[in-house]
Amino acid sequence: MSGLREQQKEMRRQAISRAAVDLFKQQGFQATTIEQIAKVAGVSPPTVFKYFGxxxxxxxxxxxxxxxxxxxxxxxxxxxxxxxxxxxxxxxxxxxxxxxxxxxxxxxxxxxxxxxxxxxxxxxxxxxxxxxxxxxxxxxxxxxxxxxxxxxxxxxxxxxxxxxxxxxxxxxxxxxxxxxxxxxxxxxxxxxxxxxxxxxxxxxxxxxxxxx
Missing domain, CATH: 1.10.357.10 (Tetracycline Repressor, domain 2)
Structure with missing residues (x-):
């Protein structure tokens, strides 16, 4: 089970990273917010902060x-x-x-x-x-x-x-x-x-x- 959990965490981390870069490409780094990243990644803003400060x-x-x-x-x-x-x-x-x-x-x-x-x-x-x-x-x-x-x-x-x-x-x-x-x-x-x-x-x- 712990292996599956770690795999799920890594997949979520990668999903957040991909969502962030996609938004950075579309509208720039400065204009992108954590809330927008969370929405595209399909997670909540607190979840984003759980993985990235x-x-x-x-x-x-x-x-x-x-x-x-x-x-x-x-x-x-x-x-x-x-x-x-x-x-x-x-x-x-x-x-x-x-x-x-x-x-x-x-x-x-x-x-x-x-x-x-x-x-x-x-x-x-x-x-x-x-x-x-x-x-x-x-x-x-x-x-x-x-x-x-x-x-x-x-x-x-x-x-x-x-x-x-x-x-x-x-x-x-x-x-x-x-x-x-x-x-x-x-x-x-x-x-x-x-x-x-x-x-x-x-x-x-x-x-x-x-x-x-």
Missing amino acids: SKQEIILEMLKEADLRAIFDTREHLSRFSDPVDALCHMEELLVGYALEVLPAPLWRELLPVVLSGGDSGLPEAYRELNAGLLTEITDVLRDMQEAGRLRADLDVELAAFLLNDYSHLQLLRLTSADEPDLQAHSRQVRLTTRLIFEGMRAFTGATSEKT
Whole structure:
């Protein structure tokens, strides 16, 4: 019986999440209320609050699951990349791909300016906490690559993770500026910038220059 109850709870949680995202798509995040979400999900408002503390929490939980999926899948395939840039571009592709799976471009277009500049929707502080967790995960991936000898031993992996994550937010903002995001153009730009970050702008001299 307990297994059936847990299954029913999970189905109800998913129904609430789907109802919320459908409403967010139709009328925007700010205009959607818990009462509306409850009506579409076929439950009462207190039931929604039983599963989620707020509509912001619905968004954040979905994003957290998407981020964890991306990091898990990155680690699963990390060893097959000999070039660190390939590995990092693959990670960014997964993060963006899963993010767009859970929230469509128009919704990101509404939320990202609030996230990046602050606001009164309740998202900024909660999102910063979520992003801090993702930043830790990215740092750990970089550290694993560093320990495997794929990155410089003296690389500040925390700073590198911060730069990559910060840049990713700006690129996501650009990507979602269109209703139909151009993922190929986005991937090309990310690869060029990521390679620049990791190869640097220092001029090589002597024998090293001849090799490049």
